[in-house]
Amino acid sequence: xxxxxxxxxxxxxxxxxxxxxxxxxxxxxxxxxxxxxxxxxxxxxxxxxxxxxxxxxxxxxxxxxxxxxxxxxxxxxxxxxxxxxxxxxxxxxxxxxxxxxxxxxxxxxxxxxxxxxxxxxxxxxxxxxxxxxxxxxxxxxxxxxxxxxxxxxxxxxxxxxxxxxxxxxxxxxxxxxxxxxxxxxxxxxxxxxxxxxxxxxx
Numbered sequence: 001x002x003x004x005x006x007x008x009x010x011x012x013x014x015x016x017x018x019x020x021x022x023x024x025x026x027x028x029x030x031x032x033x034x035x036x037x038x039x040x041x042x043x044x045x046x047x048x049x050x051x052x053x054x055x056x057x058x059x060x061x062x063x064x065x066x067x068x069x070x071x072x073x074x075x076x077x078x079x080x081x082x083x084x085x086x087x088x089x090x091x092x093x094x095x096x097x098x099x100x101x102x103x104x105x106x107x108x109x110x111x112x113x114x115x116x117x118x119x120x121x122x123x124x125x126x127x128x129x130x131x132x133x134x135x136x137x138x139x140x141x142x143x144x145x146x147x148x149x150x151x152x153x154x155x156x157x158x159x160x161x162x163x164x165x166x167x168x169x170x171x172x173x174x175x176x177x178x179x180x181x182x183x184x185x186x187x188x189x190x191x192x193x194x195x196x197x198x199x200x201x202x
Contacts, residue, residue: 002101002122002155004062006031007197008177012185013037014044019051021190026059028194032177034081036066049075062101069095079103089119103157108141110148117152124149125179128160129170133182146174164196171200
């Protein structure tokens, strides 16, 4: 079962220093890493995902692959994160096995979250809670969703424009993890920013 609490670091590839950037986030206390790369370079993505799987294993941190069940299986990742239009939870489970961790993006919808739980998701993510440089057209979620979803009984991840300054209110509202892309991986000192996020959960 997925029990992590803290900084959920999502990569912003492609970038030449990907492994070093993720290692900096891990040194800063990231408790989860998700490999997110929307390009079609399958060969590079496989190499990067496999390298990150090894890196995360050394740090004792789970690695999830964004949207790509096949890549998650091929690189030995801990699991996969699914959005609208991706494989179903059942399909991902059948391919990755019972021990895989499967997360589902639920955006601004408690109904979608309930369905994801019924289908066997291990955690659910809501957002965007703030304007997101990565997804500027993302649906806006109300942080009251986090409180309403506590009764679903699985970990909750908040995402969307999250910074060390606006994260505390989301944690107080019920987020177990804050998923961060831009404010972490665009930082000059990734390790220091990761530590700022991680300390919010201590």
